[in-house]
Amino acid sequence: MNYDIVIMGGGIMGSAAAYFLARSGLAGAVAVIEPDPSYKEATTPQGAGGVRQQFSLPENIAMSSYSLDFYKRFESKLADIPDVQSISFREQGYLFVVGKDGEETLRKNVDLQSSMGVTIQLMDKAETARKFPSIDRQDIALTCYTPDDGWIDPYAALQGFRRAAEHMGVTYICSSVTDMQCSGTEVHSVALADGSTINGKYFINTAGPWANKLAEMTGASLPVVPMCRVQHFWKCAHELEPLPLVKDESGMFFRPEGDGFAGGRPSFDIAPGFIDDIYSGFFANYFEEVIWPMMASLVPKFEAIKLQRSWAGHYAQNLLDGNMIIGKYSPGHENLITACGFSGHGIMHAPAVGRALAELALNGSYQTLDLTRMEMSRVHKNEPYAEVGIK
Numbered sequence: 212m213n214y215d216i217v218i219m220g221g222g223i224m225g226s227a228a229a230y231f232l233a234r235s236g237l238a239g240a241v242a243v244i245e246p247d248p249s250y251k252e253a254t255t256p257q258g259a260g261g262v263r264q265q266f267s268l269p270e271n272i273a274m275s276s277y278s279l280d281f282y283k284r285f286e287s288k289l290a291d292i293p294d295v296q297s298i299s300f301r302e303q304g305y306l307f308v309v310g311k312d313g314e315e316t317l318r319k320n321v322d323l324q325s326s327m328g329v330t331i332q333l334m335d336k337a338e339t340a341r342k343f344p345s346i347d348r349q350d351i352a353l354t355c356y357t358p359d360d361g362w363i364d365p366y367a368a369l370q371g372f373r374r375a376a377e378h379m380g381v382t383y384i385c386s387s388v389t390d391m392q393c394s395g396t397e398v399h400s401v402a403l404a405d406g407s408t409i410n411g412k413y414f415i416n417t418a419g420p421w422a423n424k425l426a427e428m429t430g431a432s433l434p435v436v437p438m439c440r441v442q443h444f445w446k447c448a449h450e451l452e453p454l455p456l457v458k459d460e461s462g463m464f465f466r467p468e469g470d471g472f473a474g475g476r477p478s479f480d481i482a483p484g485f486i487d488d489i490y491s492g493f494f495a496n497y498f499e500e501v502i503w504p505m506m507a508s509l510v511p512k513f514e515a516i517k518l519q520r521s522w523a524g525h526y527a528q529n530l531l532d533g534n535m536i537i538g539k540y541s542p543g544h545e546n547l548i549t550a551c552g553f554s555g556h557g558i559m560h561a562p563a564v565g566r567a568l569a570e571l572a573l574n575g576s577y578q579t580l581d582l583t584r585m586e587m588s589r590v591h592k593n594e595p596y597a598e599v600g601i602k
Contacts, residue, residue: 214242216572217401217411219388219425220418221245223255223365224550224557226372227565228415228572233379237573242409243376244401246387254419255558256366257524259442259466259473261456262559263305263360264329267320267599268534271556272327273580274563281562282363285371292375298367303467304455305360306343307601308509310350313460316600317353324357332356345451348509362456362466365558372565384409391428397546398429413572414547416540419527420485422551431541434590435552436483438528441521443498446471448515462602463505471519475502477555477602483530489523528554532595533602537564538571538586548572555602 216232218225221243232238250256262282264275281288282300289295309317321331334342336351346354377383386403391414393399400410416425420437456466465474478501481493489497498518506513529536529552537550548571550564557564563580570578577583589596 212242212407213240213410214382215239215411216241216413216415217409218243218415218417219401220416220421221373221383222250222253222417222419223369223372223561224419224564225415225417226369226376227561228417228550228568229376229381230372231565231569232572233376233381235569235573238569241381242411243381243383244386244388244403244409245383246385246404248383248385250366250369254524254527255369257442257522258365258558259464260362260365260558261305261464261466262362263456264324264357265305265307265320265355265360265601267323267601268596269323269327270580270582270585271534271560271598272324272329274560276328277580278560278562279360282368285368289371289375292378295371295374296367298371299364300361302359302361303453304356304358306346306455306457307355308346308348308351308457308459309353310460311352313600314352317355320600321355329357330359332358343452343454345454345510345512346457347511356455360456363558368558368561388425388428393429393544396543398544412546415568415572416547416549416551417568419551419557420525422527422549426541426549429541429544429547433536433540433549433551434530435527435536436530437485437525438483439481439486439489439523440475440477440526440555441489441494441497441523442473442475443502443521444468444471444473444519445516446519447512449512451510451512457509459509460600461505465506474506476505483528485525486523489521526553526555527551527557531590532597534596534598535560535564535585536587536590537567537582540587
């Protein structure tokens with residue numbers, strides 16, 4: 212089978228890239244290779260779906276601003292695509308909470324965000340208590356509230372991108388890549404687990420936590436590993452005011468979800484790798500011993516909560532600096548690019564990155580947002596380009 216562009220990995224990033232390629236009308240024949248059409252093992256459906264502009268790097272702020280607007284208009288953007296479900300965007304804001312040690316950094320970040328057009332309200336502890344009386348941790352020095360931010364149903368967004376791409380002619384192939392064949396300075400085909408071969412002119416690696424497995428097939432290496440992240444859903448015995456998604460410096464977060472709350476805190480003490488059972492080993496008592504005390508410290512009413520369920524997903528964690536890697540990554544292979552290592556930011560940046568991947572594939576360069584500083588060169592130079600003050 213012959214295609215112009217072959218995308219390896221059909222989660223939200225690969226499907227967003229497929230959508231923008233198809234929408235351009237210039238991509239020719241596009242195929243997406245995705246081994247799990249149910250997305251049972253995928254990262255996206257397990258995510259919190261948050262979309263925020265609270266970052267310290269201009270690229271991340273710009274990607275969030277574009278993606279936020281795209282998600283707010285998702286249904287109208289895809290109005291010509293039949294049977295696209297609502298992504299249930301909740302414009303309920305983000306609240307970032309810091310203690311005294313984080314105050315200076317937060318103010319610097321807010322200055323940058325404001326200069327890029329983000330609507331922001333800085334509040335001290337008293338102001339925060341007046342606006343959100345349930346938030347009452349003793350060490351709060353400053354909070355940052357971005358009312359335009361919110362969250363989506365990530366699985367609906369993934370399915371929307373995929374449905375749109377397929378409607379516009381993209382072919383989804385249910386299989387996995389087992390090898391890549393190269394000649395000269397290019398990849399020319401991939402072998403699939405079902406025994407077939409897919410020929411292509413251009414290849415995109417959007418395999419998420421499995422991105423480095425594909426990279427190794429061309430002798431490359433990406434500092435991207437699967438990292439287990441566990442989330443929880445609980446109900447509270449007390450009534451709380453409408454709250455935004457709340458996050459603090461440790462990475463702990465929660466947001467309203469139905470008649471309860473969903474949240475957690477990334478665990479940074481575990482080794483990389485896929486974890487199948489979160490009810491034994493490291494995560495066996497994680498909610499009771501780690502999450503609950505932290506949540507109750509921030510929201511005293513959370514002393515009276517009851518855990519309903521927990522679930523795990525796996526970030527594609529960039530071990531260098533926690534930010535994505537985009538563009539060429541495999542020396543000697545000019546027609547092979549990636550977008551990976553989002554470390555939890557993939558859902559919120561998918562529209563912007565999907566657009567960027569389409570631009571690279573069609574034009575060889577960024578046409579709208581320059582993401583050069585997010586490329587592989589920083590990995591080769593061991594020069595991290597990390598967020599400061601917020602994960």
